[in-house]
Amino acid sequence: MIPLSDALRSAADGIWQAQHNHPFVRGLGDGSLDAAAFRLWIRQDYLFLIEYSRLCALAAARAPDLETMRRFAELLHETLNVEMDLHRSYCTELGITEAELEREERAPTTQGYTDFLLRSAAVGDFAELLAALLPCMWGFSEIGTRLAETGLPQNQGYAKWISMYSSREFTDLVAWLRELTNEIGAELSGAARERVRNAFMISSRYELAFWEMAWTRQEWPAH
Numbered sequence: 001m002i003p004l005s006d007a008l009r010s011a012a013d014g015i016w017q018a019q020h021n022h023p024f025v026r027g028l029g030d031g032s033l034d035a036a037a038f039r040l041w042i043r044q045d046y047l048f049l050i051e052y053s054r055l056c057a058l059a060a061a062r063a064p065d066l067e068t069m070r071r072f073a074e075l076l077h078e079t080l081n082v083e084m085d086l087h088r089s090y091c092t093e094l095g096i097t098e099a100e101l102e103r104e105e106r107a108p109t110t111q112g113y114t115d116f117l118l119r120s121a122a123v124g125d126f127a128e129l130l131a132a133l134l135p136c137m138w139g140f141s142e143i144g145t146r147l148a149e150t151g152l153p154q155n156q157g158y159a160k161w162i163s164m165y166s167s168r169e170f171t172d173l174v175a176w177l178r179e180l181t182n183e184i185g186a187e188l189s190g191a192a193r194e195r196v197r198n199a200f201m202i203s204s205r206y207e208l209a210f211w212e213m214a215w216t217r218q219e220w221p222a223h
């Protein structure tokens with residue numbers, strides 16, 4: 001049987017192609033992306049990463065074995081300390097103050113996506129949690145790798161973004177997540193496989209919606 005991660009990637013191909021073709025992603029790749037769109041993305045993504053960290057913690061707690069537990073604990077550490085630090089340094093470069101970042105509230109897309117991720121962890125089993133988490137990592141890896149192949153843009157900030165997500169370390173992490181998905185997938189019943197497929201599709205749609213949110217500058221009035 002076809003490995004589960006390949007079946008999932010193929011089921012979501014239309015959504016993933018739409019991500020590659022999205023003007024926000026293309027603009028990152030050729031350096032033409034408006035700084036205001038990137039500023040919105042980074043502020044919302046910072047909030048996304050906080051909730052994503054909770055997801056990693058839940059994944060560690062529910063992991064089927066020690067090795068998987070250790071990897072998710074590492075991912076939690078990386079996200080909280082490396083990835084979020086990098087976002088904070090981007091903010092400084094882009095003129096977003098700490099106070100502004102603290103005041104930022106989740107836009108509906110960010111809220112919907114993170115609620116969905118945490119719901120998958122709370123209500124679903126480990127396979128569903130993993131399927132919901134996979135498009136976040138794999139999508140960024142595929143986008144970063146493709147953009148790196150076409151050459152880095154002049155814009156230093158966007159070039160750094162692409163270098164990070166096309167790095168060897170990140171590619172290896174995704175390879176491990178896919179392997180884990182394939183192993184777990186080999187033992188799933190038909191109904192469980194369907195739930196896993198749904199989770200992967202929903203997260204893939206939210207990944208696309210996240211680009212769209214930043215591109216169309218979906219800002220919300222402060223209360």
Ligand SMILES: Cc1ncc(C[n+]2csc(CCO)c2C)c(N)n1
Pocket residue numbers: 045048049052075078079083135136137140207210
């Ligand atoms: C909306 C959105 N989706 C996926 C990622 C990618 N991502 C999430 S956590 C993490 C690294 C963990 O160390 C990465 C690469 C993102 N940043 N924002």
